[in-house]
Amino acid sequence: MRSVWALAAVAALSVLTTSTTTLAAGPKQGGILRMYHRDSPANASIHEGATYSVNIPFMPVFNNLVIFKQDVAQNSMDSIVPELAESWAWVNDNKTLTFKLRQGVKWHDGKPFTSADVKCTFDMLMGKAQQKFRQNPRKAWYNEVNDITTNGDFEVSFNLKRPQPSLLALLASGYTPVYPCHVSPAEMRTHPIGTGPFKFVEFKANESIKLTRNPDYWREGRPYLDGIEFTIIPNRSTAILAFVAGKFDMTFPTEVTIPLVKDVKSQAPNAICEIAPTNVSTNIIVNSTAAPFDNADIRRAMALALDRKAFISILFEGQGDIGGTMLPPPNGLWGMPKEMLETIPGYGPDVKANRDEARKLMQKAGYGPDKHLAVKVSTRNIPVYRDPAVILIDQLKSIYIDGELDVVETANWFPKIARKDYMIGLNLTGNAVDDPDQSFYENYSCGSERNYTNYCNKEIEKLFDVQSQETNIDKRKKLVWEIDKKLQEDVARPIIFHSRMGTCWQPYVKGVTIMTNSSYNGYRYEDLWLDK
C-alpha cells in the first residue's frame, strides 16, 4: 500500500514538474529554420508569380496592408487583421476603403514606408503606373477599383466603382504584399526589398534561398527566428529522406502526399504531420466550341459518368473533398452543403444510376456499345495532372467514350488551351483566397484570361455582380450556392475533387499553423520558433 502511495506521489510530482515546465517555456528567440523547397521559382517577385513556390519563401520578406491572422487555420473576413495598416474603414456607401497606415515602418534598405508605396504597388497591379510588371497575373482582382488616393503620408483610400466587400480578403492574401516605390520591378525579381520580418539574403537558382532576421521589424519581439534557409530539392524522395534524417526542420508546406505522410510517420514517428485541404480543385475543361462537346447531352453525360469517390480513394486514400467550384465545408466557407450538392446531376451517391442516365444521353447523341466516341484527353505532363486523367479515361469508358491520353509539356499547355486545340482536358485550379469573387470572375466570367473554356453566361455574370456587392454574409452565401450549382449543371468546368496534402515538421518547431482553405496565405513565419 505504501508503494502505491509513493508511486502516486511520484506521478503527481512529475505531472506538476511537466506542467510547470510547459508554463515557463515561452517562445524562444534564435535558430535558423531549415526547410526544403520543391522547385526553383522563376524569380522572387510575388506579384509576378502565380505559384506558392514564390509565396512560401518570399512572403516572410513582406507585409500587406492587412493579412489573414497567421495562427488561425481558416481564412475568413473575421480573421483579417491589420499589418501595414493600423485600421481600415468602409465609407462612401461601401465604395471607398480607407486605411490608416502604420508610422515608423522602414523598408529593408532603410527608407521609410509611406502611402506612396501603397499607391505605387496597386497602380502597378492595375496597370496604371509607368513601371510595369513583366507579368501581372492578378490584375483582374482590382477590376472594380477606380483609383487609389493618398491623404498625407499615412492614409490611403481604394475608390471602387461599386461596393466589393471581398476586396479586403484579396488584400489579405499572401499574394498582395506592398512593394517599395523606389525599387524597380526588375530588382524585385532578383533582390526583393520588403518591410517584413525577414530580409532577403540570396537566391541561388536550383540551390537555395536564404532570409535573415530583420532586426528593425516594426513588430516588437518578432520574428523569433534568426533566419530561414530553403534548400531547393526537386526530387521528392531525396527531400523526404532528408527530412526523415533530420536535415530539415520542416517539409515544403502542403506538398507531402498522403502515402508519403504515412512513410514519414513510420520512419520518423516523432514528426508532426498535418493533412489539410489545399483549395486546389481538379477539374475537366471542355471545348464546347467544337464537335463532339458542342452537344450539351454529351457534356452532361460526361459529368454524370464521374465517380468522384473513386478518384479520391485511388489518389488520396480517401482523404479528399467532393464539392463544386467553392471549397466544400467545413474547411471551405462558401461551398454548397452536402444535401444541395447531391441534387446536382452526377453528384448523387448512386454511381450506377448516374451512368445509366449518362448512357441514355450518349445513345440519344448517336453513340452506344457498337459505336464509341473517340476523344483525346489532354493534360499537362505532371503527375498531379496525369494520374487523375488516366482515371478519367477509365471512367469515361463506361459511357462509350474511348479516351486517349494526350500529355502536353507545360510550355505548350496554355498556348494549346488558348488555341482551343483540345477536346477535353484535365486541369487544376488553385484558389488563393477562399472567396467567390476570386474564383467566379477569374474562372467563369466572359472574357477572363483564365476562363479557359470561354464559358459565358450573361445571366450568371449578373449574379456574380449581385453576390459580389452583397454585404450580408448569409445572403451572399445562398447566392453563391445557387451560382455554383448552376455552374455545375451547365458543365462549365466539372469539378472532380478538391485535394488534400500533408505538411510535416519536427516536434521542436513551434507555432506552425497550416491554413485549411488556402495554400497561399500562411507563410509570414514571424510567430514560428524553435524549441531547441
Next chain:
Amino acid sequence: MFAYLVRRLFLMLVTLFGISIVIFFLLRIVPGNIVDILFAAAGYVDPADKVNLEKELGIDQPLVVQYLHWIGGFLRGDFGYSYVSEKPALQEILPRIPITARLAGLALLFSASIGIPLGVISAVKQGTKLDYALRVFSLSGLSLPSFWLGLLILTASVAMFGQMPIFNPNPQTWLEAFATYAVPAAAVGFRSAALTMRITRSSMLEVLRQDYIRTARAKGASDAAVNYHHALKNAILPVITVIGIEAAFLIGGLIVTETVFNIPGVARFLVEAIRWRDYPIVQNLVMFIAIVVVFANFTVDMLYAVFDPRIRFTD
C-alpha cells in the same frame, strides 16, 4: 606531326562551328519558349505582355539574327544573361563547373582505379571463382541504373545510420569535402568501373594469348612483370578510348546523380535550363561541354602515341 596537329585543330574548329548550329537550331525546334513557360506557370496568357516580353528578351528576332548575336557574343566572351534569373550567364555557370568537374573527376578516378585492376585480375584468373565473382560484379554495375543505386544508398544510409550523404555546400574539412563527393561519385562511377573492367579484361585476355607474352614467360619474367609491364601496357589502348568516351557520357549520368543527391552542379542546372528554355544558359553550357568533349577526344588521340610507341602521327 605539326601538320597533323594543325589539321586536327582546324577540324576541331569546324566541328565546333557545326555543333553551335545544331545546338542553336535544335533548341528552337523544341516547342515553346521561356515566355510560354512563364505564362504557363502564371496560368494565363496576356498577348500584349507576351509580345513585350519576347521583345525584351530578343526572341522576336529572326533566327539567323539571334544566332549571329549569340555566336558573336560567345566569341567575344559575352555570354548574355539568363532569361530566368536575369543574372549574367557566366555568373550562373562558372560556380557550378568546379562542382561537376570534381564529381566527374572523382567518378572517373573511381572508374579507373577500380575497373582496371579488377579487369586485370579477372583476366589473369580467368575461369576461377574470383573471375566469376568479378564478372557478376561488373554485370551488376552495367545493369543497375545510377538513380536507383543513388536512391538505394540514400535510403540505406537513413535507415541504417539515421544520416544522409546529401550535398554540403560548406564543408569544414578536406575529409568532409571528400565525403560530400565520394558517395555520389561512387554511385555514378560504378557503371563506368564495370565497363572499364570488362574492356580491360577482354583486352588483357587477347594480349595474354600473344606470342611475345609466351616469350616473356619463357625468358623467366615474373607474373607481375608479364601482366603489368608487358600485357597491360599493350592492352590499355582500348581502355583509354573507353574512359575518354565515358568522360563525355558521364554528363548524362551526372544529371541523375546530381538530382538524387541534390548537388548543385552543371548537369542538373542544364536540365532546369532546358525545362525553362533558358537559351543563353543552355547554348553556352552545351557549347562548353562540346568543347570539353572535342578536346578530350583530341587528347585521347594524342595519348595513343604516348602509350603505344608503334603509333606515330604523320602527314
